[in-house]
Amino acid sequence: xxxxxxxxxxxxxxxxxxxxxxxxxxxxxxxxxxxxxxxxxxxxxxxxxxxxxxxxxxxxxxxxxxxxxxxxxxxxxxxxxxxxxxxxxxxxxxxxxxxxxxxxxxxxxxxxxxxxxxxxxxxxxxxxxxxxxxxxxxxxxxxxxxxxxxxxxxxxxxxxxxxxxxxxxxxxxxxxxxxxxxxxxxxxxxxxxxxxxxxxxxxxxxxxxxxxxxxxxxxxxxxxxxxxxxxxxxxxxxxxxxxxxxxxxxxxxxxxxxxxxxxxxxxxxxxxxxxxxxxxxxxxxxxxxxxxxxxxxxxxxxxxxxxxxxxxxxxxxxxxxxxxxxxxxxxxxxxxxxxxxxxxxxxxxxxxxxxxxxxxxxxxxxxxxxxxxxxxxxxxxxxxxxxxxxxxxxxxxxxxxxxxxxxxxxxxxxxxxxxxxxxxxxxxxxxxxxxxxxxxxxxxxxxxxxxxxxxxxxxxxxxxxxxxxxxxxxxxxxxxxxxxxxxxxxxxxxxxxxxxxxxxxxxxxxxxxxxxxxxxxxxxxxxxxxxxxxxxx
Amino acid sequence: xxxxxxxxxxxxxxxxxxxxxxxxxxxxxxxxxxxxxxxxxxxxxxxxxxxxxxxxxxxxxxxxxxxxxxxxxxxxxxxxxxxxxxxxxxxxxxxxxx
Numbered sequence: 296x297x298x299x300x301x302x303x304x305x306x307x308x309x310x311x312x313x314x315x316x317x318x319x320x321x322x323x324x325x326x327x328x329x330x331x332x333x334x335x336x337x338x339x340x341x342x343x344x345x346x347x348x349x350x351x352x353x354x355x356x357x358x359x360x361x362x363x364x365x366x367x368x369x370x371x372x373x374x375x376x377x378x379x380x381x382x383x384x385x386x387x388x389x390x391x392x393x394x395x396x397x398x399x400x401x402x403x404x405x406x407x408x409x410x411x412x413x414x415x416x417x418x419x420x421x422x423x424x425x426x427x428x429x430x431x432x433x434x435x436x437x438x439x440x441x442x443x444x445x446x447x448x449x450x451x452x453x454x455x456x457x458x459x460x461x462x463x464x465x466x467x468x469x470x471x472x473x474x475x476x477x478x479x480x481x482x483x484x485x486x487x488x489x490x491x492x493x494x495x496x497x498x499x500x501x502x503x504x505x506x507x508x509x510x511x512x513x514x515x516x517x518x519x520x521x522x523x524x525x526x527x528x529x530x531x532x533x534x535x536x537x538x539x540x541x542x543x544x545x546x547x548x549x550x551x552x553x554x555x556x557x558x559x560x561x562x563x564x565x566x567x568x569x570x571x572x573x574x575x576x577x578x579x580x581x582x583x584x585x586x587x588x589x590x591x592x593x594x595x596x597x598x599x600x601x602x603x604x605x606x607x608x609x610x611x612x613x614x615x616x617x618x619x620x621x622x623x624x625x626x627x628x629x630x631x632x633x634x635x636x637x638x639x640x641x642x643x644x645x646x647x648x649x650x651x652x653x654x655x656x657x658x659x660x661x662x663x664x665x666x667x668x669x670x671x672x673x674x675x676x677x678x679x680x681x682x683x684x685x686x687x688x689x690x691x692x693x694x695x696x697x698x699x700x701x702x703x704x705x706x707x708x709x710x711x712x713x714x715x716x717x718x719x720x721x722x723x724x725x726x727x728x729x730x731x732x733x734x735x736x737x738x739x740x741x742x743x744x745x746x747x748x749x750x751x752x753x754x755x756x757x758x759x760x761x762x763x764x765x766x767x768x769x770x771x772x773x774x775x776x777x778x779x780x781x782x783x784x785x786x787x788x789x790x791x792x793x794x795x796x797x798x799x800x801x802x803x804x805x806x807x808x809x810x811x812x813x814x815x816x817x818x819x820x821x822x823x824x825x826x827x828x829x830x831x832x
Numbered sequence: 833x834x835x836x837x838x839x840x841x842x843x844x845x846x847x848x849x850x851x852x853x854x855x856x857x858x859x860x861x862x863x864x865x866x867x868x869x870x871x872x873x874x875x876x877x878x879x880x881x882x883x884x885x886x887x888x889x890x891x892x893x894x895x896x897x898x899x900x901x902x903x904x905x906x907x908x909x910x911x912x913x914x915x916x917x918x919x920x921x922x923x924x925x926x927x928x929x930x
Contacts, residue, residue, distance in 0.1 A: 407908040500888040514887045543894040544887075618871045629848060636849070638923050640912035645924070652924045657851035669850055670860060673841060674867060676848040690874045692884030697877065699885060731863055732870065748888020774888070 308333040309470040313527040316379045316473060320367065327360035327367075327378030331422050334380050338424065338471050344810040346446050347456075347465040348425045349385050352392055356380060356422040363420050376530055377420035382472035384463050385426040386433055387518070388507040389413050392423075396509045397431040397441040397459075400641045400663035410507025411539045412476060412518055419534045424472055427462030431665045432632065433483055433511045435459050436737040439728050440667045447724070448491060449803060450764055452810045454721040457487025457737075463521045464491040468765075469806055474531050475521040480511045481620055482717075482741025484519050485753035489716035489767025492755045492799040494522045494784070496532060497741075499774045500748030501546035503532075504539030512627035513544070515620075515745040523800045525560075525754060525785040529553040532777070548775065556778040560785030562793055567786055568602030573709025577613040578740045584719040586759025590766040591715045594756045597790045598713075603783075608708050610701035613743055615694050620742045621735060622678050622691035629675030632668070635660065670731060699747040706773045711783050714740045716753040716767035744771055752780040754788050755799035765799055835872065836865040 308330050311319065319325045335353050342348050363378040388394050388406035390413075395401045409417070416423060430440035438446040438461030446461040448454040449469035456465040463475035464487030477484035479497035488495025496519045503518040510516060520531035536550035560566070574595065579588060595605055637643035637659035638652070644662040645655055664672070678687035705712055717737055727734045744751040753767040768787070772779040792798045838861040845852045852860065906919050915922030 404912055407904050407911060540894070540896075544889055544891065546889070612877065615874055615877050618873045621867065622871050622874060633849075637914060639909075639921050641914070643914035650924055652926045653849065654851070655924045656849045657846065660849055661851045661853070661856075664850065666856075666860065669845070669852070669856070670864060670867070672848045672850065673844050673860070673864060674871075677836070677840075677844045677864075677868065678871075680844065680847065686875060687871065689884060690877070690879065691871075692886055693879035693882040694874050694877050696882050696885040697879060699888075732866060 309337050312524050313379045313473045320378050327363040331356045331360040331380050345465050346444050347462045349428050351425040356424050359422040374419045380424045381421045382424050382427050382466045382475040384476050386478050386509045397429040399442045400635050411504035412535050430459035431668050433459035434667045448721045449806045457490040459483040460487045467493045467521050477521045478518050480515045481745050482738040485741050486717045488753040490721040492765030494528045494754050496528050496752045499750045501544050503535045504542040504545050506541035510631040512624045525788050526557045529557045529781050551777040553778050553781045556782040557785040562789035565602040570603040571709040572603045572605050573608035573712040575714050576609045578714035582718050586761045587715045587766050590756040594768045608705040612697040612701050616743050619691040619694040622687050625671040625675030626678050626688045629672045695746050702747045712771040714769050716769040720759045720764035749774050750777040752784050754784050835868045
């Protein structure tokens with residue numbers, strides 16, 4: 296890596312963890328401005344190929360950094376992550392910064408207010424580098440459904456970085472940002488983390504405010520941290536979490552002690568003695584890539600060495616979780632996306648000959664929404680329509696109850712549950728774009744947590760032997776027990792790094808500065824470039 | 833098994849206020865039929881006595897005192913409007929001309 300700073304020519308600041316950055320600033324070894332500039336330089340060099348950022352707010356990030364540096368120089372008491380740069384998924388409203396949700400509908404939408412989580416980043420005095428790419432309205436598992444071109448996986452530019460939060464995962468994995476915000480409705484934080492070798496956490500439903508976050512499916516959506524280490528994720532989790540009166544589904548209880556849990560974790564034999572880890576029988580086996588399964592089995596061995604007892608648990612209704620999810624999500628999405636009528640905001644298309652408001656709405660929505668959004672709105676409208684409601688949406692809600700009961704029973708036998716996070720490593724861009732069903736199956740392991748509202752985490756378990764690409768292991772815990780994920784995740788992370796000679800992220804190959812043409816991709820990267828400049832101007 | 837015809841998709845799309853073009857209907861109708869067929873498997877689960885779950889949390893209404901608070905200015909509220917006019921949202925006609 297070639298980025299260096301004037302004060303420390305030997306060290307690449309972007310390779311540090313968030314914890315190291317915070318410590319280095321506190322020790323006076325670097326400044327927030329140097330950190331932000333190092334990341335902006337790397338973004339400038341690599342984003343044309345990766346398309347991880349839709350918008351880069353260099354001026355805003357540097358201004359925050361300089362304020363933090365001045366405050367630190369003045370001896371002010373600062374929050375732990377003050378001065379550490381962060382990227383925000385383009386689903387969260389940022390006052391004065393275009394927020395598109397990856398859609399043409401909101402291509403020019405400049406929010407008049409901040410989402411609560413953005414307010415919390417500002418209160419934590421974290422410079423916001425920019426907004427990251429995503430599948431349109433978070434519908435997808437590859438970021439190919441973004442209206443502004445696909446994001447590419449830093450491990451292999453011909454492959455997807457996962458989705459919907461592929462911009463955030465690519466930014467973190469590619470060292471364009473140490474931390475990022477994601478949103479997880481069916482796996483959109485955890486699956487991108489798995490396929491990019493990073494850490495992603497979906498907190499307990501209601502643990503983090505959704506106010507100002509563009510809604511996909513309101514009973515499933517949850518905001519969470521993307522990071523390269525479990526310790527970094529914990530620090531960001533504590534910044535984001537906690538009650539918000541502006542979100543009626545926000546839990547009025549203290550944030551689970553996630554940072555404390557990481558501090559107590561150890562890679563030593565027996566450090567997890569007394570812990571019961573449940574392997575969900577229904578997740579894995581057929582449809583799971585051999586290398587994914589192999590790394591998972593090795594992680595189980597490490598958990599055993601740490602002293603955990605591995606037990607098999609059964610969640611028999613998981614086999615119907617995908618079907619229930621793909622009724623509940625489109626139903627809620629069709630209702631949430633009804634607001635995009637191009638009347639008060641959004642892209643308006645006006646057909647010829649004095650059209651009615653209704654005709655303008657229908658033309659605008661056809662024009663501005665992509666295929667996946669249309670598919671899901673139509674599916675949801677159908678599932679909710681009279682005559683079909685009981686057989687589809689109503690029945691899906693009953694299956695949801697059974698899945699939540701399965702998990703409750705499983706947590707009677709085990710403290711945490713584990714599975715592979717995604718069935719395969721990153722697939723090639725274009726491979727599943729025209730086969731929605733194949734795309735949906737990426738979320739098979741992650742969806743049950745959203746249906747039940749429980750927390751989940753993905754951490755890297757190694758590289759698959761057959762393709763050298765990252766694999767993730769998922770941990771699940773009961774609601775409001777997020778700290779268990781961090782305690783087990785941190786111990787396993789340290790143990791795996793010891794067994795594999797270092798963390799997965801450190802094995803990232805040099806990222807090329809230009810991206811190859813990808814057959815089958817409908818968009819070319821860089822279409823968002825105009826968008827970036829326009830906002831900067 | 834066909835659950836959803838091309839006409840059904842066109843009808844539901846109109847209910848959702850999406851004016852699909854013919855080429856889009858051709859592309860989406862088959863995919864949606866396949867998806868509807870697949871999600872219909874939820875009916876294989878015997879769940880007659882199971883209560884539906886609409887949400888992970890027991891929801892209660894959250895209210896606040898009915899007091900005037902700072903809010904967006906008219907200018908801010910109109911800043912993203914496609915057709916603002918005289919401090920209002922400009923919209924196409926809502927009633928038929930005939």
